[in-house]
Amino acid sequence: MHDNKYFHYGGDNMRKSMLLIIVLALTLVVTPASLSAQDCVISFLTVWSGEDELPNWENMVAPFVEETGCTIEAESTRDLNAVLTTRVEAGNPPDITAAPSQSTMQTFIEQGELVPLDFLDMDRMQQQFGDVWINLGTIDGTLYSVFPRAAIKSLVWYSPPAFEAAGYEVPTTWDELIALCDQIVDDGAACFSIGLESGAASGWPATDWIEDIMLRTASLETYDAWVNHEIEWTGEEVTRAWETFGEIVGNEDYQFGGSAGTLATGFGDAPCALFTDPPGAYLHRQASFIQSFIMDCPGGDALVPGEDFDFFGFPTIDEEFGNPGLGAADSFVLFTDGLVRAEDGNRKPFGDRRLQKLLHSQGGRTASDLLGAIKDAVARHRGERPLDDDAAVVVVTVGL
Template identity: 35%
Template sequence: MTIAVATTIALATAGCADLAEPDNPYGEADQELQAASFDAATEIADGEKIGGTVSVLGVLGGNEQEAFLSQFAPFEEATGITVEYEGTRDILSLLQTRVDGGNPPDVVANPSIGQMRTLIEDGDLVALDDILDVSALSEQYDQGLLDLGSDDDGTLYGLFNTASVKGLVYYDPKNYTGPTAPADWAELADYTDKLAASGSTPWCIGVENGAATGWMATDWIEQFFLKGQSLDDWDAWWRGELPWTSDQVKEAFKQFGAIATDPAQVNGGPTAVVSTDFFAAALPMYGDPASCQVTLQADWLATTLPTQVDGVTFPDSIDYFPFPAVEADGEGRVEIGGELLGAFNDTPQVEAFLKYAATPERHALVAASGLWISPNKAVPTDLYPSESGQRAAEILSSASALRFDASDLLPSDVLQAYWAAVLNYITDPSTLDAGLGSIEAVRLSHK
């Protein structure tokens, strides 16, 4: 956050005097934030009504789509540009079909960063270096996120739209007696090992999710890798340059396996890990008595679980801390999920849309929605309406390095092999070498 940004957001009201009216079209966010966004959009358009439309393809529907569009209502009012959003749950195939058919949307908001990188490599996306202020972006966004949206030459093609913080260790403060700010993994593991030795099960883990069963296990492995190996190895891993049979990958699997394959460490034992739904896995923390004390999940659990379990509130009965560093160099590293914006058409409307989408003023509305974490570090964390959101934003903004979910960057066949190998490993640890070898064979098929 900078003083200039905070002042702009807090004080700008000119040019949008009717925002207090009951028929205000901008949604429920604070009126001063809406006014600041209106002024930012007005400046982008040089005070002119550009008119026309921007078509956006994304995955949002229902309330989430309404919240997204409300962030652009000040932009529409200021510029005269209409934002037309099309939501789909099958964005991978629909987007590729439209690109292949020569009928892509103007803009895509895509959670599949792997697909976006393929579109960059194929030359399908518009370069953003001449549209956006790259020097300003370098101050407001983590370099690792800018790199993900860039080609090998450093030309920017994609900009992060929203983010979620992964790798949070959740607990019930009423039952958990372990460290809440462990200095490293060894300190947390010392507590959970002693708990297991006493006959109490420390960890709640479930990785079942239908056709996507296994992704929660990859989140675990990636925490050990990101916090325990070098960033160069991490980047080489998801880029397909590091063998899956390498010591680095094998070590991360084994560190996860020390928990997930041990009946003393995990609620219900390995069989329950692979058969329990990823959300339901946290519920035994609230049993009578509780049958486990800690679980791993992303920032959304802090707001979702209280809606499903009576009497649970943050931070009284659900709280979290970041997964601790495994090695000293891993301190402060954070894994995230999120969406990347990219453009297929270069028009005045698209350029204005992207410029506005990148502003701290628009990202203040992202924060105020309470639905997402903004990847823009210039957004004050006190704009998030919940304490859990504020803390997640602080974790993201203060990260020593950000890295996107590695599994979501993999080719689909490599990802499928990854899931299969880790599921087999949980139930039969003797399959580790064979499983890693099977993923490696798929990796090599891409060479």
């Protein structure tokens, strides 16, 4: 799930990046027949793909795989909501998934499909995460998702050498941005290279534009009301945001390839127009993760971050609303919950509270020790009664 959240940042050129590293110290998925890790296979549904995202994930969980012998079977899709809904309806949900949209998550919660993470040590979670990340993963007072990665979205990328050669200056306000675009067009190039194509998820880069504009033309309270469906999409504030965006995408000359190019260009290919000779465009609005795509452009491996390409904050529009930054992150949720439903001879479930008490009593133990403690506790509870469902538990340690 890409959850967006605003925050304020300062300085002419923010160089701090947000990094959340979640190390999965233990993920145990077992068959109904036993609690052995020998046949441990974890299904993972994600929007991550390509040469960077999935390999980075595999590197992150490599210590866990080595210690447990478990296999992680990753399935990538850009149509997460549709694929996930189909699998849930078929009774074949993944063990772990990138969280779907908020509304889809709410539906799964109402259906009892998602595993609440209330067995986690919330004191430790609050030490490791800021409140904003815990709040974003919480629905109706219960934590359901954790965030392994975050990005800053309110960035406009450019080439400092190209700017210097053309005599352009970085704009700090919307009026200065429009004036710069007019100057770039007069010089024979396009102002922005925009790519909205993203398979089944096509269009999401445009929603980020609207959100950034909304945060600069209306109050934070209005933005929250919009996100929570408390104001109409035809309301005055929303209409203004769309019309402001239209000053860019409604001008064919401002866009590399015109509006047809904007619609057809893949979001990861769009920044490449900034690094041709001569440049096809001079600006690209995208989140911090786009730098890996820039390095994949033709000749991109020779580009030096901070020298050949850099960024500035999305310009202020209305001074009274300041210059907030839009953030986003991917989060994970769990679907397998057979362990807490494991029943004894009287059909009494093992339960969340029993698991939580066990985890609290095992603080500081290694993953393998904790694995043994969980196996023993569930085995004692079950006695001779077999498991009726897959069983899973996740212990998450987080470092910032």
